[in-house]
Amino acid sequence: MSEAAALVLYVDDERDNRTLFEAQFKRKFDVVTCASGEEALERVNARVAALLADQRMPGMTGLQLLERVRDLAPSIRRLMITAYDDDEPKRHIDGCIQGYFTKPWDKRLIETALDDAVAEWACAAAREAVVDVDRVVAEDERRRALWAAAK
Secondary structure (H helix, E strand, O other), X not given: OOOOOOEEEEEOOOHHHHHHHHHHHOOOOEEEEEOOHHHHHHHOOOOEEEEEEEOOOOOOOHHHXXXXXXXXXXXXXXXXXXXXXXXXXXXXEXXXXXXXXXXXXXXXXXXXXXXXXXXXXXXXXXXXXXXXXXXXXXXXXXXXXXXXXXX
């Protein structure tokens, strides 16, 4: 993947799940896996388009992680996955959690959610690039005006 590609973070304390996720999605997405919420927080940056977290993990739960990510980087798509029928995460759909999946996962459903997140990330990056170009043009025009006035 290119250096400017969007990242997908997958967080799960079970190594087998991390290995399976990476194997299923690495051809299409730039995937980074983490074993804990704490590790994931260290990886959060402007390239992250989506974070998919397991709910039940030692230490920081998936819900706690997604709440922290919402506060740190609200543009990241926050997705939850669980093998259990937990009611607590379901109460946070649309506030903190923007997608909810169960294990074993349906690859097509997750892929669709990740496609949407990466497309949204790419649009935001393109808008930012346009704003940067507009700033450069405005600064260039200001300099030209100052230079012409100085003559």
